[in-house]
């Protein structure tokens with residue numbers, strides 16, 4: 001059983017690293033952002049309620065998000081653990097998570113906020129297989145096309161600059177305070193997120209592998 005949180009500001013590389021960790025450790029990546037975007041795309045009742053939050057970068061209501069997570073982690077593929085990406089994001093969500101389960105490790109990505117703006121604005125994603133690229137730091141082989149499935153890449157609406165700055169402010173006000181909470185629980189490890197994708201991944205796997213020693 002391995003339960004992880006990948007934590008950090010928007011565009012810190014959580015999604016990219018989570019995909020790799022998920023593969024290496026055989027646990028599903030549970031991304032609230034991906035689940036919410038999927039709900040919006042399918043126009044489910046949740047999707048209809050949540051769309052305006054996603055478009056503006058505001059956080060969705062805790063009760064909806066917590067229910068979404070509860071449903072997801074009770075699926076059979078999460079029986080050996082999971083990697084939470086983008087959750088918890090408020091003190092309220094974190095309190096609910098503490099009632100639900102014990103988390104083994106919080107990987108806290110530290111990175112300069114201006115670098116994040118550059119990363120977010122250049123990010124491109126595949127709408128079909130959810131692969132993540134960057135126009136400068138992680139280019140697809142053919143411009144604008146997914147390497148894995150050949151689908152056209154898009155920029156997420158919430159990666160536009162004004163929304164990115166708004167999301168960073170939301171992070172500072174509502175999400176960063178959780179770091180103290182995790183520190184008190186003693187399960188937080190700091191990761192230097194200014195390094196390249198491979199280096200960051202190695203920092204993370206080293207921290208996870210120390211758990212079993």
Ligand code: AMP
Nearest residue numbers: 032033053054057058059060086087089
């Ligand atoms: P992400 O892809 O994780 O950056 O999430 C994209 C957007 O989904 C956020 O800007 C929020 O509007 C919403 N969202 C994702 N996770 C949460 C969460 N844990 N609590 C509230 N809103 C969330």
